[in-house]
Amino acid sequence: MPQRRKQSLSPHERVNEMTRIGSIAFHTFKESVRERVLYNLIVFALLMIGAAILFASISVGVDQIILVNLGLTSISVFGLLMAIFIGIGLVSKEIERKTVYVILSKPVARAEFIVGKYVGLLFTLLVNTSIMTAGFYLALLYQKRGLEWHDLTALAAIYFILLELALVVGLALLFSCLSTPILSAVYTFCLFVIGNLLSDVRWFGEESASAVLRKATALVYYLLPNFGNFNVITQVAHGEAVPGYLLVANSCYALLYITVLVSGAILIFEEREFR
Amino acid sequence: MMLAIETIDLTKDYRFGFWRKHSKRALDSLNLQIEAGQVFGLLGPNGAGKTTTLTLLLRLIFPTRGTARILGTSFEDRAVRARLGYLPENPYLYDHLTPEELLNYVGELFGLPAALRRSRVGELIEQLGLAESRKVPLRKFSKGMVQRTAIAQALMNDPEVIFLDEPMSGLDPLGRREVRDLILGLKARGKTVFFSTHILSDAETLCDQVAILSRGRLQGCGDLHKILRLEVSSTEVLLEDPAPAAMAELQPHAASVVRTGDWVRLEIPEEHEVPKILEIALRHGVRVVSLSPVKMSLEDFFLAKVSASRDATKEEAVPLPS
Numbered sequence: 001m002p003q004r005r006k007q008s009l010s011p012h013e014r015v016n017e018m019t020r021i022g023s024i025a026f027h028t029f030k031e032s033v034r035e036r037v038l039y040n041l042i043v044f045a046l047l048m049i050g051a052a053i054l055f056a057s058i059s060v061g062v063d064q065i066i067l068v069n070l071g072l073t074s075i076s077v078f079g080l081l082m083a084i085f086i087g088i089g090l091v092s093k094e095i096e097r098k099t100v101y102v103i104l105s106k107p108v109a110r111a112e113f114i115v116g117k118y119v120g121l122l123f124t125l126l127v128n129t130s131i132m133t134a135g136f137y138l139a140l141l142y143q144k145r146g147l148e149w150h151d152l153t154a155l156a157a158i159y160f161i162l163l164e165l166a167l168v169v170g171l172a173l174l175f176s177c178l179s180t181p182i183l184s185a186v187y188t189f190c191l192f193v194i195g196n197l198l199s200d201v202r203w204f205g206e207e208s209a210s211a212v213l214r215k216a217t218a219l220v221y222y223l224l225p226n227f228g229n230f231n232v233i234t235q236v237a238h239g240e241a242v243p244g245y246l247l248v249a250n251s252c253y254a255l256l257y258i259t260v261l262v263s264g265a266i267l268i269f270e271e272r273e274f275r
Numbered sequence: 276m277m278l279a280i281e282t283i284d285l286t287k288d289y290r291f292g293f294w295r296k297h298s299k300r301a302l303d304s305l306n307l308q309i310e311a312g313q314v315f316g317l318l319g320p321n322g323a324g325k326t327t328t329l330t331l332l333l334r335l336i337f338p339t340r341g342t343a344r345i346l347g348t349s350f351e352d353r354a355v356r357a358r359l360g361y362l363p364e365n366p367y368l369y370d371h372l373t374p375e376e377l378l379n380y381v382g383e384l385f386g387l388p389a390a391l392r393r394s395r396v397g398e399l400i401e402q403l404g405l406a407e408s409r410k411v412p413l414r415k416f417s418k419g420m421v422q423r424t425a426i427a428q429a430l431m432n433d434p435e436v437i438f439l440d441e442p443m444s445g446l447d448p449l450g451r452r453e454v455r456d457l458i459l460g461l462k463a464r465g466k467t468v469f470f471s472t473h474i475l476s477d478a479e480t481l482c483d484q485v486a487i488l489s490r491g492r493l494q495g496c497g498d499l500h501k502i503l504r505l506e507v508s509s510t511e512v513l514l515e516d517p518a519p520a521a522m523a524e525l526q527p528h529a530a531s532v533v534r535t536g537d538w539v540r541l542e543i544p545e546e547h548e549v550p551k552i553l554e555i556a557l558r559h560g561v562r563v564v565s566l567s568p569v570k571m572s573l574e575d576f577f578l579a580k581v582s583a584s585r586d587a588t589k590e591e592a593v594p595l596p597s
Contacts, residue, residue: 027369034371098367102428105333105361106384107353136408256466271338275289275327 020108021116028120032086033127041085042128043226046135053139066238067143068154071136076161076233079129083165086124087172088184090117091269096181100274111266118262125165133158156242160230163254167225169194170261177268184234195227217256225257277347279311279333279436279467281544284341287327294462301327304341309469309484311346311435314462316478317471318497319488325471326364328488329440332469333361346435357385360434364441364471367423370414374405375422377413378431380523399427404453426454437461439470443477455480494580508575509513511550512541513564514556521559526572528552538564 017123032038032234056063091114103113136154141147171191194201198221205217229250232242234264285305288298302324309315317325330336332343332350343350348360368377375396382392400409403423413421422445429437442458443451458468458481472478478485479499486496509530516537517525526532528548529541543549549566556563 019386020384023380027380031369031371094408098363099369101335101361101363102366102368102425104335105356105359106381107356107386108384109353220513230412275330275336 001128002096016107017109017112018020021112021119024103024108024113024116025123026119028117029123029127032121032124035086038082038124038128041078041082042131044072045132048074049132049139050079053143056143056246059228063143065237067140069233072154072161072236074155075129075132075136075233076164077156078132078256079125079161079165080168082128082166083121083125084172084185084188084192088176088181088188090121090169090176092176092179092181092184095272095274098274100187104274110269114173114177114262114266114269118169118265121169121173122166124249125169126162129158129162129165132267150239150241153236153239153241156247157232157236159234159247160242160250163170163250164227164230166172166258167227167254167261170258170265171225174261174265174268177265177272191224195225196231197228198224198226200226226253229253277311278308278344279313280307280309280315280343280345280469282307282332282341282343284327285328285331285338285343286340287324287331287336288339296325301491302331302488303571304512305488305493307486307493307496309413309446311394311467313483314458314468315470316482316485317469317488318473318475318478318485320473322490323488324491325473325488326440327491328363329438329469329471333359333438333568357432358435360429360432360437362425362429362437362439362442363583365444366421368413368421368428369416369423373408373412374400374412374427376429377424381428381431388434394432395433400429402457403427419447422446422450424499436467436469438451439468441472441474442470464569476579487576489580489585494583495576508544509569510543510546510566511569512543512549512552512566514541514555515564516561517556517561518559521555521561524555524559525552542569 049071052067052074055070056067059066091100094103094117100113104110133155136158137147137151140151140154144151155165168188172184172188175187178184179187201217205214205221208214208217232246236241282305285520286300286302287302290298291298305324305328317328319325327336331338332345333356334350334353345355347354348355366398369380372380378396378399379392387395391580400406403426405423405427408416408420413424416424422442426439426442429439439458442454446454455477458470461468468481470481482499484497485499487494514525517539522532522539525541528543528551530544531540531542535542541552542554543552
């Protein structure tokens, strides 16, 4: 059995811990924003939001619903693509290119590396989502010739999209510690799709006569990340407010799940050997 | 004298196969003691376990058995890495960064204050001849320039112990010379340099001590000059145009006879035969041009140890009774 590692840190080292995580996060962000694919996706997202104006203009009476629906869906879909494309390369690319040798031979804990990478990509997604949000509100402003207070409810939907993306990045991070970039992308995407259908999976289970199936679907429902909870786009498009308890519940759910995913990634990464 | 590096029974097995049921021993009970301030060379052919040793010491892989101490501290203590520098073999660096950005990043990871970082970056960029390319992304660099940048990042924290894995690889003769000077400069400043190489001339030029690895096993370790002096293999006698009668008498005492023009070189394996050779030469009036003990070169030592290790491995591989 390989020997377990012990870590003893001086108080000074503890102080440096946050600096190192910040530095890794900053460089991850810097590396991400130099990815050309990112700019292509942002341009496509902005084009889609622009196209939403066109669709809205030919939809009599429901123009705002169409615009909000299409605009927020574009932010969600392109955000998801960015999260998967960049997220899967987070760790596996570092291992493949052996750049991880240079970092881990320094006084950097493996956990710091993983957390730094995660925070860096989260920040990248935050910046990109902000750009897309600005595009969305510009489109809304153009169509309505002015903004009202209740238009800000779309921000709740965008916040949920961000939570969803944070979860997706957590999944991508976990898989990229385990597998190749392509397989990580496939696993992440599959879990995202399944996670959006979890309510249906549970409904099928409950309708079934088999007790085993009922328990199995309930287990899957509670175990896998439920992305369906984060989708309030239709509600927001129809002008319905997002209840406060949902904001709190979704935030807690995402935080808990992300903690589990990042901890899992750290545990796997702690055991990995680089040769 | 303080030990900079000490390995105790350091062993590494690599597991492979779908269920990881098979294993191959890459390093077998390595025991080394390296004094501070020395240049230590780890020699061995490809697959000998040199990189395994280095990556074990840097905790990039974990030992199956055994332990190590670096600068008096357990190698498991992450804090000790703040006092180490490491150049990986064929280094891969972040190619979107410039040397200046990379060194700054590395300085941040070491927790160096901004002012110190700036001065170290400036010094190292000058020292390693990167001044003209300091703002050029690494993806545009030649292999030699990448190697220089990688060496610079290994020295960013002014380390006490520097691990260099094949530091001369990819460098042109001028670059090799510069790295050699750099290693000697580090030694002059009291640093400990631990480097792996299969280029024996580099080890001969630089090392105070060497260890020879073959198939994961230590074949020999010690003071380089002692190894070479103690292992005197034979005596070479150079004679000028000996007559056939003299040659007939001399030949039985020599392990080899090589004639080049008028000169004949005799290799005498046993030292006590040398006076007899001289007596025959004088009796036949042959001029003795030179007489010199043939010291084993590092290359000979290396080859002898490696082939002995291979023979031992063959002997061990006795087929199991059916």
